[in-house]
Structure formats: structure tokens, C-alpha cells
Amino acid sequence: MGKIAFIGAGKMAEAIIKQLLQGGWASPEEVIISDVDSDRLNKMVADYGVEAASSNQAAAENVRIILLSVKPQKLETVLTELAVVVTPRQIVISIAMGKSTQFIETLLPPDVQVVRVMPNNPAMVGSAVSVISYGRFAREEAREAAMDIFSFLGEAYELDESLQDQAMALSGCGPAYFYIIAEALCDAAVKLGLDRALALKLASGTMIGSGRMLAESGMNPSALKDMVTSPGGSTIAALEMLEQNSVRAAFYEALTAAWKRAKEV
Numbered sequence: 001m002g003k004i005a006f007i008g009a010g011k012m013a014e015a016i017i018k019q020l021l022q023g024g025w026a027s028p029e030e031v032i033i034s035d036v037d038s039d040r041l042n043k044m045v046a047d048y049g050v051e052a053a054s055s056n057q058a059a060a061e062n063v064r065i066i067l068l069s070v071k072p073q074k075l076e077t078v079l080t081e082l083a084v085v086v087t088p089r090q091i092v093i094s095i096a097m098g099k100s101t102q103f104i105e106t107l108l109p110p111d112v113q114v115v116r117v118m119p120n121n122p123a124m125v126g127s128a129v130s131v132i133s134y135g136r137f138a139r140e141e142a143r144e145a146a147m148d149i150f151s152f153l154g155e156a157y158e159l160d161e162s163l164q165d166q167a168m169a170l171s172g173c174g175p176a177y178f179y180i181i182a183e184a185l186c187d188a189a190v191k192l193g194l195d196r197a198l199a200l201k202l203a204s205g206t207m208i209g210s211g212r213m214l215a216e217s218g219m220n221p222s223a224l225k226d227m228v229t230s231p232g233g234s235t236i237a238a239l240e241m242l243e244q245n246s247v248r249a250a251f252y253e254a255l256t257a258a259w260k261r262a263k264e265v
């Protein structure tokens, strides 16, 4: 039995496949992909040496793990196709935003093991954070397999499924928040006269360093911010401008908008 099939070979599937292959979790011949876009399939085969299946059903037959990586709007069609071939011996992992394990189970035969995961785009460099929830029929082997894959891609945390959409609004969408912050920082630095290439290195290095401080120091963000904010200094002058421009309020609204959108799909 093959190791893993990806149904939908788009951006997120590629991020995961790239890391699983690079890190040695799977060899190319253990990865099967299917997609409606044959150009996309050919590119993935050329870039990664994985096997392309002739259909979603052909991909899903005879693998241990089926990873559903189509857009949420396509999930029902895909599950209806797969229902004919999927068995309870297999593990079905969905990364589709907003789609519950119950929704997936309803479209598959009884007793199929379903896992829902929200990873994020830094999976591509082995620095994803993922949250994992389990369906009614998921056994220990499904839990172990999901943890094994997603901790291989970065950090993975189990989460009650009722909080999946809320976590998605933070970590699923989160890379885009940081990318536009980096872009804005670079533009502002260029305005001040810095070279753009150097500005990008300073912005990304500052993000990585600050992230490591948060993760490794055991201190909360507020205390870390206080550490770099001297009385009457430049940093507090900058923070005053961020407060005047309602940056905190913007994040409240952004995460709430993302969460509401997940419930609409």
C-alpha cells in the first residue's frame, strides 16, 4: 500500500509535499497526486518526481493516507467521487478551511477515519504551525499519522474542533498578515532612504528574531515590548503612531472577518 495521496495539487499540497520529500518523510514514489489541471500535475511530476494518478479515485485507492487539498468549495464533489473507494482502513486528512469532520464523514462510508487540519504556508520551509482535530471514527493510528506528518512540517497542536475556524483566522491566514507588515516596513524604510534589498533583510530578520524571542524566552509579548521601549525614546514614539492608527483594532477586525468568512464556505 502506498503512503500518501494528495487530492488537489495546488499551492498548499506543494508546500507540504516539498517539505515531506526534502526532509525524508516520504520518497517521491510514495507520493501520489491528482488534480483536474493536467499542466499542474505535469509540473509537479517534473519538479518533485512524484506519481500522477489518472483520477482522484485512482489516487486514493491503495494508499494509507488520503490528504484532501482542494478548495473548500470543491470538497463535496471530491468526497462524492472518493466515497466509492475509501475504506475505514485508510486515514482521510482534510486541510480545507471551514469544512467540519462531520461534513466529511457524512459524505464518506461509515467508520472512515477523518482528521481535520489547518496548517499554514511556511510548511514549505518546515516552519508551519498546524492545529489538528479528529472525527468520530478516528482511531489512535489516525492521530499518530496526523501528528507525525504535521509535526514534521513544523509545530502541530491538537485542538477541539469547535475552535478550528478561530485558529484558522490566526495561523492559517497569519502568514499574509506578516507578509503585508514586512512589505509596509520595507516601503516605509525605502521612504527614509534605505536600500530595498537591505530593508527586506532587516524586516525578515527582525520578524524571525522577534518570533524566536516570543517562542524561546518564555516572556509574554507585552513584557518583550516593554524591554525595547525606553522612556521618551524612538520606539515609544513609533508605538504611539501605531496606536493612533488603530493597528490593534485592525487586527481584531481582521481576525473576526476571517473567522466569519470561514463559516460562509
Ligand SMILES: NC(=O)c1ccc[n+]([C@@H]2O[C@H](COP(=O)([O-])OP(=O)(O)OC[C@H]3O[C@@H](n4cnc5c(N)ncnc54)[C@H](OP(=O)(O)O)[C@@H]3O)[C@@H](O)[C@H]2O)c1
Pocket: 007, 008, 009, 010, 011, 012, 013, 034, 035, 036, 037, 040, 056, 069, 070, 071, 072, 074, 077, 078, 095, 096, 097, 118, 119, 120, 121, 172
Ligand atoms: N494556501 C494556504 O495558505 C492554505 C493554508 C491552510 C489551508 N489551506 C487549504 O488548503 C486547500 C488548498 O488550498 P490552495 O491554496 O492549495 O488551493 P489551490 O492552489 O487552488 O489548489 C487546489 C488545487 O485543486 C485543484 N482542483 C480543483 N477541483 C479539483 C477536483 N475536483 N479534483 C482534484 N483537484 C481539483 C485545483 O485546480 P484548479 O485551480 O484548476 O481548480 C488546484 O490545482 C484549501 O482547502 C485551503 O482552505 C490553504
